[in-house]
Amino acid sequence: MRSLSLILLSVAGLAPSQINLTSCSSTDLACIENRTRVDQALIELPNFVTYPIQDDPFYTTPANISGATPGQILKVERQCNVSAYDIPPGQALSRIMYASVDNFGNIVPATAAILWPFTPKSFNGSSDYPLIAWAHGTTGIDRQCAVSNIRNLQYDFRSVFTLANMGYAVVLADYVGLGSDNFFNYLAYKLHANDVVYSVVAAQSAFLQLSKEWVSFGHSEGGGVAWAVGERQATDPIPGFLGTIAAAPPPFQLDNTSPVDSSVFTAFLSFTISHLYGLNLSAIFKPVPLQALQLVQSIGGCNDAGYAAFATFNASEIYSNTSWPMSQPAIDFVNDYAVSGRPLGGPMLILQGSADTVVGTEGSAAGFNATCAVSGNTSVEYVSVVDMDHNPSLYASQRLWLAWIEDRFNHVPLQDGCRTSNLSSAFAGNVQLAERFEVGYTKPWITIFSSTFLPSYLWASDLGFAQGLS
Ligand SMILES: *[C@@H]1O[C@H](CO)[C@@H](O)[C@H](O)[C@H]1NC(C)=O
Ligand SMILES: *[C@@H]1O[C@H](CO)[C@@H](O)[C@H](O)[C@H]1NC(C)=O
Ligand SMILES: *[C@@H]1O[C@H](CO)[C@@H](O)[C@H](O)[C@H]1NC(C)=O
Ligand SMILES: *[C@@H]1O[C@H](CO)[C@@H](O)[C@H](O)[C@H]1NC(C)=O
Ligand SMILES: *[C@@H]1O[C@H](CO)[C@@H](O)[C@H](O)[C@H]1NC(C)=O
Ligand SMILES: *[C@@H]1O[C@H](CO)[C@@H](O)[C@H](O)[C@H]1NC(C)=O
Ligand SMILES: *[C@@H]1O[C@H](CO)[C@@H](O)[C@H](O)[C@H]1NC(C)=O
Ligand SMILES: *[C@@H]1O[C@H](CO)[C@@H](O)[C@H](O)[C@H]1NC(C)=O
Ligand SMILES: *[C@@H]1O[C@H](CO)[C@@H](O)[C@H](O)[C@H]1NC(C)=O
Ligand SMILES: *[C@@H]1O[C@H](CO)[C@@H](O)[C@H](O)[C@H]1NC(C)=O
Numbered sequence: 001m002r003s004l005s006l007i008l009l010s011v012a013g014l015a016p017s018q019i020n021l022t023s024c025s026s027t028d029l030a031c032i033e034n035r036t037r038v039d040q041a042l043i044e045l046p047n048f049v050t051y052p053i054q055d056d057p058f059y060t061t062p063a064n065i066s067g068a069t070p071g072q073i074l075k076v077e078r079q080c081n082v083s084a085y086d087i088p089p090g091q092a093l094s095r096i097m098y099a100s101v102d103n104f105g106n107i108v109p110a111t112a113a114i115l116w117p118f119t120p121k122s123f124n125g126s127s128d129y130p131l132i133a134w135a136h137g138t139t140g141i142d143r144q145c146a147v148s149n150i151r152n153l154q155y156d157f158r159s160v161f162t163l164a165n166m167g168y169a170v171v172l173a174d175y176v177g178l179g180s181d182n183f184f185n186y187l188a189y190k191l192h193a194n195d196v197v198y199s200v201v202a203a204q205s206a207f208l209q210l211s212k213e214w215v216s217f218g219h220s221e222g223g224g225v226a227w228a229v230g231e232r233q234a235t236d237p238i239p240g241f242l243g244t245i246a247a248a249p250p251p252f253q254l255d256n257t258s259p260v261d262s263s264v265f266t267a268f269l270s271f272t273i274s275h276l277y278g279l280n281l282s283a284i285f286k287p288v289p290l291q292a293l294q295l296v297q298s299i300g301g302c303n304d305a306g307y308a309a310f311a312t313f314n315a316s317e318i319y320s321n322t323s324w325p326m327s328q329p330a331i332d333f334v335n336d337y338a339v340s341g342r343p344l345g346g347p348m349l350i351l352q353g354s355a356d357t358v359v360g361t362e363g364s365a366a367g368f369n370a371t372c373a374v375s376g377n378t379s380v381e382y383v384s385v386v387d388m389d390h391n392p393s394l395y396a397s398q399r400l401w402l403a404w405i406e407d408r409f410n411h412v413p414l415q416d417g418c419r420t421s422n423l424s425s426a427f428a429g430n431v432q433l434a435e436r437f438e439v440g441y442t443k444p445w446i447t448i449f450s451s452t453f454l455p456s457y458l459w460a461s462d463l464g465f466a467q468g469l470s
């Protein structure tokens with residue numbers, strides 16, 4: 001905690017707009033470290049429930065975990081102290097730790113939050129709390145970046161607060177390695193899908209008032225996870241699955257045919273590929289950017305700290321070998337961990353902003369085509385949310401996804417097979433495009449990307465995922 005006060009002291013009086021990311025050279029580690037720590041102190045630390053997360057014993061792995069079975073509850077905190085969170089009035093929060101499985105099939109600890117509505121939405125006269133399994137987008141790659149440890153649960157009114165206000169209980173899996181003391185395999189969708197599915201099993205066993213039927217829903221990284229949940233339900237189902245919503249999904253984590261981009265998300269991904277397939281980080285990174293990213297992790301930095309470390313550098317400044325996406329480890333990762341092209345265990349709705357500057361539109365369209373080639377009569381719907389960017393598309397399509405979820409719980413039949421549609425406004429050209437409003441906490445840059453809150457000198461930075469096919 002001492003280091004936190006020192007950081008806060010040293011940046012007192014600075015506003016986020018005063019951080020000028022253009023002012024470091026890519027070989028000046030001291031300068032990068034300074035701006036990364038300043039960014040973390042101003043933008044990330046105020047949004048954490050506990051920093052460092054190790055100070056909260058809830059996230060400590062129990063000694064006897066190896067005897068657990070997947071989905072088994074390891075810890076239950078029935079009623080969190082909500083004054084540490086920025087959740088809406090009337091909502092309550094629980095946290096669970098439970099067993100999931102990793103890429104070797106080993107038992108690993110996972111954590112999740114459960115957001116409770118004031119009163120549940122009733123389906124067919126039931127008093128159960130209808131359950132949504134939320135799959136979150138990128139928060140970072142350090143365990144500090146657990147969504148259950150973020151005051152607004154990362155997505156606030158973009159999704160989870162809205163769902164709970166409508167009467168749904170939302171289980172938010174942190175994904176193994178975020179929260180829990182394990183390596184986080186960023187963008188390894190099928191592993192996160194294990195965590196989401198077992199969060200449902202664990203939550204239902206600890207809270208009998210949760211409905212037996214459930215819908216999964218995710219955005220961005222979580223859109224890929226929600227897709228993987230649909231695929232998992234075809235081969236290894238758990239009961240009660242009604243369908244999945246993949247919003248702004250990048251089915252293909254990396255384009256294996258082109259040189260690397262400058263996105264910090266791609267740099268985050270290289271750590272996973274190194275962990276799972278032995279990609280040699282020292283052989284692809286320049287020394288200072290690699291040290292900068294390792295620093296981000298060592299100080300519990302998340303998306304914004306990573307962004308501050310890298311944002312102004314181009315790929316040739318970050319990497320000594322910009323061809324690394326064409327390397328065998330990168331190809332193997334995408335082959336094993338991309339989604340699409342497999343049957344689904346239930347219906348899927350894909351929501352994609354047509355003006356998505358973060359994940360693009362090509363990946364989800366290609367993934368939709370690949371899934372449709374094998375999904376038979378399963379309902380797969382692709383809705384293009386016209387003119388909307390990565391996060392704004394969730395607001396613009398809110399009426400649609402709420403209706404889709406309600407219909408699934410009401411067992412309303414869906415049209416068989418694949419179809420596409422455009423969701424557009426009669427006011428096209430004059431609708432609000434950015435998230436301009438402030439909520440009662442500091443909005444991360446990533447959240448407000450492309451909004452008017454982002455200083456204009458940051459707009460040019462490429463945060464994009466690869467759009468292409470592997
Ligand atoms: C650290 O960053 C802050 C904010 O950008 C700046 O005002 C300060 O001069 C920097 N300090 C050093 C030692 O670079
Ligand atoms: C940021 O720093 C760069 C280089 O020092 C300078 O050219 C630019 O004008 C600064 N931008 C702002 C918004 O202060
Ligand atoms: C671990 O130990 C606790 C306390 O004795 C017990 O309640 C729990 O069931 C054990 N868990 C496993 C997975 O064996
Ligand atoms: C909840 O947290 C607040 C703020 O940290 C604290 O003042 C309060 O005493 C806590 N309540 C309980 C019941 O622990
Ligand atoms: C509603 O509940 C009744 C009685 O349990 C059941 O027979 C019926 O299938 C349910 N309808 C739906 C749509 O779930
Ligand atoms: C990784 O790359 C570095 C730099 O090229 C090299 O020195 C090192 O031997 C490599 N490590 C392995 C395990 O191949
Ligand atoms: C990357 O930035 C460096 C330093 O500003 C510059 O010399 C180089 O031309 C840039 N490379 C590309 C591909 O833009
Ligand atoms: C860069 O990586 C590519 C893909 O692994 C490899 O083929 C190439 O030899 C590497 N270049 C150098 C200079 O190491
Ligand atoms: C998907 O399939 C449609 C219809 O065959 C085609 O027009 C479109 O180009 C495909 N999109 C991608 C990205 O492959
Ligand atoms: C798909 O639906 C059609 C029309 O309802 C039906 O004839 C066909 O058997 C179905 N195919 C499969 C694979 O279920």
Ligand SMILES: *[C@@H]1O[C@H](CO)[C@@H](O)[C@H](O)[C@H]1NC(C)=O
Pocket residue numbers: 384420421422
């Ligand atoms: C959606 O809009 C695009 C761009 O105007 C158009 O090319 C496409 O045909 C439309 N799709 C549908 C299903 O109407």
